[in-house]
Amino acid sequence: MAKIGFIGLGNMGLPMALNLMKAGHEVTGHDIFPAAIEAATNAGLRVDAQAAVQDVDIIITMLPNGKLVLDAYKVILAKANPGTLLIDCSTIDVADARTAHDQAATAGMLSADAPVSGGVGGAAAGTLTFMVGGTDAVFAQAQPVLATMGKKIVHCGSAGAGQAAKICNNMILGISMIAVGEAFVLAEKLGLSHQALYDVASTSSGQCWSLTTYCPVPGPVPTSPANNDYKPGFAAALMLKDLMLSQAAASNAGASTALGEHATEIFRKFVDTGHGGTDFSGIINEIRGKTA
DSSP: OOEEEEEOOSTTHHHHHHHHHHTTOEEEEEOSOHHHHHHHHHTTOEEOTTTTTSSOSEEEEOOSSHHHHHHHHHHHHHHSOTTOEEEEOSOOOHHHHHHHHHHHHHTTOEEEEOOEESHHHHHHHTOEEEEEESOHHHHHHHHHHHHHHEEEEEEEESTTHHHHHHHHHHHHHHHHHHHHHHHHHHHHHTTOOHHHHHHHHTTSTTOOHHHHTTOSSSSSSTTSGGGGTTOOSSBHHHHHHHHHHHHHHHHHHTOOOHHHHHHHHHHHHHIIIIITTSBGGGHHHHHHHHOO
């Protein structure tokens, strides 16, 4: 069993850290927010800023953006022992991920970028998907630890490849949710019931995760956020963040992503009008608002 520091004990980080602890690892967490510290302490997790980065085998970060990750690395790289394995599970810009890798290597640390898919439910259940960037040797070392928190661990390539896979996947997700929302709004206008469209599309060529798992209308998929007043789930503000990351990466890489760009603007308007805390499947209400 390993000694693990876990930095970032929010909605995703805390259940991930608890799963590591349940598996027998010695886990020490840290967060800057008192509410997160209180929740972690109440759940039985040791919280200590110094102990989370000193004399541990592995340090996992789960933070909201690249700036915070790089800020955390300034502290981590100054205090952790050479050879410590750093695993960043945040979703950040590919360029920031590669910078973190470079800084870790310069300091004599091992590093992997390993963003996740599966949401809060997956974090709690230990069924996350991890998309990992790093060397073969680092992946081999990180994989057993990640398997404690997830059910699918994919080595996507070298430094930054995990982040690249995550933002490409979530660009597909954002675009597909808009498409599914538009289809249901059109069906409503044509007098077709939600259930009828679902029964056809979910078993036909229109089938996708946004339809079969996160159906944006109440009824056909009882566990979707549409049946719970669009409580997240995966908040629209987070979808906007990932779409913006995809567009930054597309610009840097010289890739044309017209639908990704348009989806970004649709979600930006939704968030800017006060719906950032709504599940991203609630975008169907933005679509309805534009429909005469």
